[in-house]
Amino acid sequence: MKLTSRKFDALIIGAGGGGLRAALQLAQGDASVAVVSKVFPTRSHTVAAQGGVNAALANVTEDNWHWHMFDTIKGSDYLGDQDAIEYMCRAASRVVYELEHSGVPFSRLESGKIYQRAFGGQSRNFGGEQATRTCAAADRTGHAILHSLYQQNIRAKTHFFDEYFAIDLIIDKQGYVLGAVVMEIESGEILVIEAKATLIATGGAGQIYRTTTNALINTGDGMAMALRANIPLQDMEFFQFHPTGIAGKGMLITEGVRGEGGYLVNADNERFMERYAPKAKDLASRDVVSRAISIEVREGRGCGPEKDHVMLKIDHLGSEVIKKRLPGIRDTSMTFLKIDPILNPIPVYPTAHYTMGGIPTNRYGQVVIPVRDTPEEAVPGLYAAGECACVSVHGANRLGGNSLLDILVFGRAAANHIIQFLAETRYHRPLEESCVEQALQRVARWDKKGSGESVNQIKDELKRVMEAHCGVFRVDDVLREGVKKVEALAIRLQDAVIKDHSKIFNTARIEAMELENLMDIAKATVVSAQARTESRGAHSRIDFTERDDKHWLKHSLYFIDGHLDYKPVRTKPITVESFPPKARIY
Amino acid sequence: MKFKIYRYNPEQGGKPGLQDFEIAAVQPGMMLLEALLKCKDQDESLTFRRSCGEGVCGSDAVNINGVNGLACITPLADLKEPVVIRPLPGRPIIRDLVVDLSGFYQQYRTIKPYLTLYEPEPEVEILQSPEERDQLDGLYECILCACCSTACPSFWWNPEKFLGPAALLQAWRFIADSRDQATDERLAALEGPYRVFRCHTIMNCVDVCPKGLNPTQAIGRIKMRMLKQSL
Ligand SMILES: Cc1cc2nc3c(=O)[nH]c(=O)nc-3n(C[C@H](O)[C@H](O)[C@H](O)COP(=O)(O)OP(=O)(O)OC[C@H]3O[C@@H](n4cnc5c(N)ncnc54)[C@H](O)[C@@H]3O)c2cc1C
Ligand code: SF4
Ligand code: SF4
Ligand code: FES
Numbered sequence: 098m099k100l101t102s103r104k105f106d107a108l109i110i111g112a113g114g115g116g117l118r119a120a121l122q123l124a125q126g127d128a129s130v131a132v133v134s135k136v137f138p139t140r141s142h143t144v145a146a147q148g149g150v151n152a153a154l155a156n157v158t159e160d161n162w163h164w165h166m167f168d169t170i171k172g173s174d175y176l177g178d179q180d181a182i183e184y185m186c187r188a189a190s191r192v193v194y195e196l197e198h199s200g201v202p203f204s205r206l207e208s209g210k211i212y213q214r215a216f217g218g219q220s221r222n223f224g225g226e227q228a229t230r231t232c233a234a235a236d237r238t239g240h241a242i243l244h245s246l247y248q249q250n251i252r253a254k255t256h257f258f259d260e261y262f263a264i265d266l267i268i269d270k271q272g273y274v275l276g277a278v279v280m281e282i283e284s285g286e287i288l289v290i291e292a293k294a295t296l297i298a299t300g301g302a303g304q305i306y307r308t309t310t311n312a313l314i315n316t317g318d319g320m321a322m323a324l325r326a327n328i329p330l331q332d333m334e335f336f337q338f339h340p341t342g343i344a345g346k347g348m349l350i351t352e353g354v355r356g357e358g359g360y361l362v363n364a365d366n367e368r369f370m371e372r373y374a375p376k377a378k379d380l381a382s383r384d385v386v387s388r389a390i391s392i393e394v395r396e397g398r399g400c401g402p403e404k405d406h407v408m409l410k411i412d413h414l415g416s417e418v419i420k421k422r423l424p425g426i427r428d429t430s431m432t433f434l435k436i437d438p439i440l441n442p443i444p445v446y447p448t449a450h451y452t453m454g455g456i457p458t459n460r461y462g463q464v465v466i467p468v469r470d471t472p473e474e475a476v477p478g479l480y481a482a483g484e485c486a487c488v489s490v491h492g493a494n495r496l497g498g499n500s501l502l503d504i505l506v507f508g509r510a511a512a513n514h515i516i517q518f519l520a521e522t523r524y525h526r527p528l529e530e531s532c533v534e535q536a537l538q539r540v541a542r543w544d545k546k547g548s549g550e551s552v553n554q555i556k557d558e559l560k561r562v563m564e565a566h567c568g569v570f571r572v573d574d575v576l577r578e579g580v581k582k583v584e585a586l587a588i589r590l591q592d593a594v595i596k597d598h599s600k601i602f603n604t605a606r607i608e609a610m611e612l613e614n615l616m617d618i619a620k621a622t623v624v625s626a627q628a629r630t631e632s633r634g635a636h637s638r639i640d641f642t643e644r645d646d647k648h649w650l651k652h653s654l655y656f657i658d659g660h661l662d663y664k665p666v667r668t669k670p671i672t673v674e675s676f677p678p679k680a681r682i683y
Numbered sequence: 684m685k686f687k688i689y690r691y692n693p694e695q696g697g698k699p700g701l702q703d704f705e706i707a708a709v710q711p712g713m714m715l716l717e718a719l720l721k722c723k724d725q726d727e728s729l730t731f732r733r734s735c736g737e738g739v740c741g742s743d744a745v746n747i748n749g750v751n752g753l754a755c756i757t758p759l760a761d762l763k764e765p766v767v768i769r770p771l772p773g774r775p776i777i778r779d780l781v782v783d784l785s786g787f788y789q790q791y792r793t794i795k796p797y798l799t800l801y802e803p804e805p806e807v808e809i810l811q812s813p814e815e816r817d818q819l820d821g822l823y824e825c826i827l828c829a830c831c832s833t834a835c836p837s838f839w840w841n842p843e844k845f846l847g848p849a850a851l852l853q854a855w856r857f858i859a860d861s862r863d864q865a866t867d868e869r870l871a872a873l874e875g876p877y878r879v880f881r882c883h884t885i886m887n888c889v890d891v892c893p894k895g896l897n898p899t900q901a902i903g904r905i906k907m908r909m910l911k912q913s914l
Contacts, residue, residue, distance in 0.1 A: 136732075136734055136740075136742065137742075137784075137788075137827075139740070139741070139826070139827055140734050140735075140740040140741060140742050141740075142734070142735065142740070144735070144739050144740050144826070145735050145737070145739050145740070154808075193808075194806070194807055194808055197808045197809065198798075198800065198804045198808075198809065199797075199798060200797060200798030200860070200862075202816065202819045202823045202860070203808070203816075204813075204816065205811050205812065205813045205815075205816040206813070207812075207813060208810075209810030209811055209812050210807075210808055210810065211808050234823075237739075237824060240739060240824070240826070241823060244823070245797075245798070248796045248797035248798075249797050251792055251796065251797060252795075252797045283777055312734040312735040312736065312740065313733055313734055313735075313736060314734045348736075348737045425739075428738075429737060429738075432737075432738065432756050433712070433714075433737070434712075435712075551724075551727070552727075553724055553727075595727060596727055596728070597727050597728040599692060599694045599695070599728070600694060601692065601693060601694055601777065601778050602730050602777050602778040602779075602781050603730075604730050604731075605727040605728065
């Protein structure tokens with residue numbers, strides 16, 4: 098079969114904030130760049146981000162990047178790599194100003210400067226008073242950023258492949274990444290995109306859980322593509338549950354609500370966070386707040402007839418603040434709950450939100466894997482950035498407002514490195530047909546006819562299994578059973594069939610391939626979680642309640658065959674002194 | 684609950700038509716998108732776009748009982764049965780509820796939807812007062828769902844020449860931005876009898892916008908500015 102092929106200097110898979118920021122940088126560096134996205138760019142899930150992006154601009158309270166760095170390391174429960182964190186926090190102000198210049202309609206202070214609000218886990222002076230570090234465009238910051246980046250890419254004449262689904266990476270025998278095999282969804286045709294450098298920016302995998310703030314498209318495709326290319330996934334046991342998803346439904350109510358002065362109460366109308374985090378209270382780190390809510394509910398102090406959630410109160414903020422600063426969550430609450438938060442509290446419960454783990458990279462965005470004695474050797478021609486990557490700035494727990502920052506900083510850094518790489522790489526490497534075989538087989542597998550289980554049935558079960566076996570609190574026997582159940586589902590998936598075998602805009606086939614990806618990610622998550630016998634950040638074990646720095650101050654690496662390996666945390670920053678692990682109190 | 688959903692698959696050659704679906708367990712508070720997903724469970728060849736499920740990505744605009752809207756934020760309780768669901772009107776149909784929006788996106792690109800600065804950028808943010816920033820409220824929130832433009836009669840009749848409400852709303856968004864330095868070019872590019880002036884303030888666009896935005900008002904403001912400019 099002769100395949101159609103296109104050639105670019107660089108290929109970016111994913112048009113969320115990470116992919117678009119990289120594309121912009123590459124276009125400015127005069128590289129020819131193709132951006133592939135399975136949805137029209139502005140439909141990427143970055144659009145849903147609400148609260149804001151962190152940068153120590155000090156527009157409201159005194160601040161500097163070093164304090165931000167400390168907060169991020171503490172937030173990560175010391176699993177974050179300190180060189181990458183220093184890099185990110187130093188770059189933050191610059192990328193936010195760049196965003197502003199590219200058109201982002203940030204809210205404003207009386208001074209005319211960018212509006213900033215308080216968010217969880219932020220402090221002044223290395224653990225002192227609450228800082229005010231999150232730059233916001235009302236509570237639609239992600240929308241504002243994604244649209245502005247897309248707009249600037251229109252100006253830069255970036256080459257977009259909208260509604261193209263990436264199936265697999267192309268790798269030659271020497272281990273060079275040569276691009277990707279993609280499918281045009283509208284026609285069902287396969288296209289080979291050859292590139293000297295490929296950047297994966299495919300976002301998170303929240304769809305492994307039943308109740309999630311993530312969109313239906315967040316199926317971890319890029320992470321699974323990496324796994325299939327024999328690249329391990331790092332720290333997958335660390336999955337963030339956001340404390341305030343709408344109970345039972347999952348839509349996010351931003352932490353910015355608490356940043357503006359909202360707080361949580363239990364059935365006794367008690368402001369219970371004061372017990373769990375006397376100083377930071379409702380603005381403690383997300384893992385801390387999520388655990389507190391789970392405990393309140395477990396101990397019978399939940400609200401509602403089923404006593405299965407807590408309440409988020411903001412009516413005391415007054416209608417003006419709510420309408421001006423939080424119009425989006427007011428809309429969401431009125432649409433999905435018929436509750437106007439100006440008058441009544443919002444029922445909330447911890448909800449699957451963010452994939453801390455992902456494709457291992459260094460701070461230049463290069464994908465790095467262990468090769469013999471070196472723990473981090475770059476895979477030639479392959480980069481990753483954004484939620485699909487693990488650089489790792491979030492470690493065991495991400496701070497709110499740090500992901501938008503991560504995607505921007507490392508999207509940009511990866512592009513800068515690619516520009517350098519392109520300068521040294523004049524020609525495309527020859528592509529042998531055998532390299533695309535795996536991708537073609539993945540598609541052909543779903544041509545199978547006859548009887549079998551449906552994709553949706555298995556997907557539903559997978560999401561329930563993950564929720565029951567790998568949630569906020571974890572314990573060995575439940576995790577072990579979870580591993581077995583996911584493995585059983587993976588075997589059943591091999592015999593599943595789809596009934597729709599047409600070519601044009603066949604979403605059944607796309608969903609089938611997405612489920613294959615989810616399956617691999619779910620397994621990576623639960624296997625890594627079962628193995629880590631300590632509690633750190635978002636990974637809380639009932640049977641191992643303490644952090645164990647002696648044995649576990651290290652990153653997990655999960656391989657496609659199910660085995661695990663580990664590598665050390667980079668505790669040495671670039672220029673400043675290291676922050677050694679300390680007890681984490683908020 | 685009963686649904687009649689528009690079906691068309693060019694590969695199967697057959698004529699387009701409405702297919703009946705029925706959903707048993709309708710929970711209170713359920714949205715139309717959940718119902719569509721359940722219909723797809725029954726017949727996985729049913730095709731539509733969707734992503735965020737909360738009205739922010741703009742993927743799932745369809746025509747619901749004759750009115751354009753986003754399936755994910757349309758409560759089933761508000762709908763008369765049988766619920767008739769069709770693709771957005773006036774656009775080429777790719778399959779079932781999926782239409783070709785390339786013309787719509789092209790119009791958006793035409794208005795140069797990006798902040799334009801001619802002076803060197805400062806090292807920090809460009810200052811903007813809260814009042815100046817307020818001018819962008821009701822404009823920047825557009826999610827490009829195309830509900831408005833595909834409900835606009837002027838857009839159906841002159842899709843090549845009239846820019847349509849969504850693109851014009853964005854045109855005004857940049858004219859209204861105190862930071863933008865290309866106002867004159869923007870206004871000049873909108874000259875002519877069609878691009879803006881084909882809007883006859885029929886207000887369909889305002890009625891259907893799921894984000895509560897007001898393209899008609901934005902178009903009115905553009906016309907005013909053009910008038911002022913020409914005096
Ligand atoms: C509701 C919500 C609110 C949030 N609020 C905040 C906040 O206030 N502050 C903050 O810092 N963070 C926030 N986050 C987190 C942050 O928004 C995300 O982590 C971040 O936007 C991810 O960006 P990304 O570019 O990595 O991926 P995404 O924006 O998810 O983009 C992924 C891209 O990859 C494409 N893609 C995926 N798979 C394929 C494939 N197989 N083929 C082709 N294309 C593919 C998609 O089409 C899409 O374009 C929030 C997250 C959620 C869910
Ligand atoms: S008001 Fe103008 S833009 Fe809106 S629907 Fe009517 S003609 Fe179209
Ligand atoms: S103006 Fe409203 S209806 Fe029109 S595209 Fe934007 S959000 Fe959709
Ligand atoms: S699915 Fe995103 S707007 Fe409806």
